[in-house]
Amino acid sequence: MGNIVSIGKPYQKTDGNRISILVVDDEEFIRALVRERLEIAGYSVEEACNGKDALAKLSASLYTVLLTDIRMPEMDGISLLKEVTSRYPEIAGVVMSAHAELDTAVSALKIGACDYITKPFNFDVLLITIENSIRKKALERELQDYQVNLEKKVKEQTDLINQMYIRSIDSLIKALEAKDFYTRGHSQRVTMYSVAIGKEMRLPQEQLETLRQAAILHDLGKIGVREAVLNKPGKLNDEEYQEIMMHPEVATKILGPIPYFRPLLPAILHHHERFDGLGYPMHLKGDDIPLESRIMAIADTFDAMTSTRAYRTALTLQTANEEILRCSGTQFDPKIVPMFIGVQGRIEILGDLDDLVLPDGHVDKIFAQSG
Numbered sequence: 074m075g076n077i078v079s080i081g082k083p084y085q086k087t088d089g090n091r092i093s094i095l096v097v098d099d100e101e102f103i104r105a106l107v108r109e110r111l112e113i114a115g116y117s118v119e120e121a122c123n124g125k126d127a128l129a130k131l132s133a134s135l136y137t138v139l140l141t142d143i144r145m146p147e148m149d150g151i152s153l154l155k156e157v158t159s160r161y162p163e164i165a166g167v168v169m170s171a172h173a174e175l176d177t178a179v180s181a182l183k184i185g186a187c188d189y190i191t192k193p194f195n196f197d198v199l200l201i202t203i204e205n206s207i208r209k210k211a212l213e214r215e216l217q218d219y220q221v222n223l224e225k226k227v228k229e230q231t232d233l234i235n236q237m238y239i240r241s242i243d244s245l246i247k248a249l250e251a252k253d254f255y256t257r258g259h260s261q262r263v264t265m266y267s268v269a270i271g272k273e274m275r276l277p278q279e280q281l282e283t284l285r286q287a288a289i290l291h292d293l294g295k296i297g298v299r300e301a302v303l304n305k306p307g308k309l310n311d312e313e314y315q316e317i318m319m320h321p322e323v324a325t326k327i328l329g330p331i332p333y334f335r336p337l338l339p340a341i342l343h344h345h346e347r348f349d350g351l352g353y354p355m356h357l358k359g360d361d362i363p364l365e366s367r368i369m370a371i372a373d374t375f376d377a378m379t380s381t382r383a384y385r386t387a388l389t390l391q392t393a394n395e396e397i398l399r400c401s402g403t404q405f406d407p408k409i410v411p412m413f414i415g416v417q418g419r420i421e422i423l424g425d426l427d428d429l430v431l432p433d434g435h436v437d438k439i440f441a442q443s444g
């Protein structure tokens with residue numbers, strides 16, 4: 074019995090060390106006989122005279138094995154097994170059937186019984202059948218635990234790999250900041266404005282998160298632009314402008330191989346498209362431009378206008394807003410411009426940009442994750 078006890082442990086009744094079996098049969102004589110033999114074998118046994126009686130006992134106590142007859146008044150063995158497999162899947166169901174009921178016994182297996190034994194039976198065979206059923210249930214449980222653990226492990230490893238990716242992108246961002254001091258403050262403000270617009274548009278949380286991360290990384294591709302071009306005080310020549318225009322594609326090339334960042338790529342690639350189709354890199358037009366990019370385009374331009382850059386001083390808020398409104402329908406999506414103007418009013422009233430950041434914290438959570 075030692076072996077059986079150890080396998081059956083998780084299913085044992087709490088009031089003792091013995092494995093518990095519920096014997097269900099409408100014939101008292103059979104119940105008594107089975108009970109006696111099972112008790113001699115070391116099991117703890119209780120009896121029920123039909124399916125209903127069994128369900129009442131199952132709701133009150135834990136059992137490892139349900140040994141049930143098929144034909145019984147009130148509720149037969151098949152109906153009982155259906156209930157038991159759905160309500161108590163950890164219990165090993167064993168059917169006692171007459172030869173004539175073999176088809177029914179097979180259908181009992183199909184609905185989840187572990188095994189069946191035909192009457193009249195040899196008690197040694199009954200014991201082996203019960204032992205095997207207990208073992209089968211224990212293995213099923215072990216397999217389930219293994220699968221759950223495996224899924225957990227895979228998730229842990231995936232999280233770890235993603236952390237490593239984020240760390241490496243963080244290094245690139247730091248390298249870009251070293252080249253172009255203006256970038257980080259810009260990315261943070263673009264993120265704040267973009268998320269504020271997204272919230273004003275009542276975007277779902279998942280899309281807001283994509284927007285937030287894409288906005289943080291939107292200018293990452295500038296890592297591929299020469300420092301002299303990034304910080305040039307005067308007007309850019311054609312060649313330099315071409316170099317700058319490559320930055321959305323450079324960003325997608327850097328981030329593309331990393332599955333974690335893939336959902337952000339369309340938003341980043343198209344953040345310099347224009348609503349009228351005159352933008353870059355693909356001259357997308359109107360709603361063909363990803364919504365996140367249309368939002369970021371307004372936030373990006375507004376921040377560029379209201380910040381002092383190497384080549385010019387900042388415009389006033391009013392002038393910048395007038396420019397955004399003037400370009401509504403040409404450069405910018407005319408449905409989004411009013412949202413931005415509306416949100417901006419609130420920023421001024423609140424006087425606190427952080428209030429418009431996602432409730433889960435700082436705009437650059439992605440950086441924090443890597444640290």
Ligand SMILES: [Fe+2]
Nearest residue numbers: 291292344345
């Ligand atoms: Fe950009």
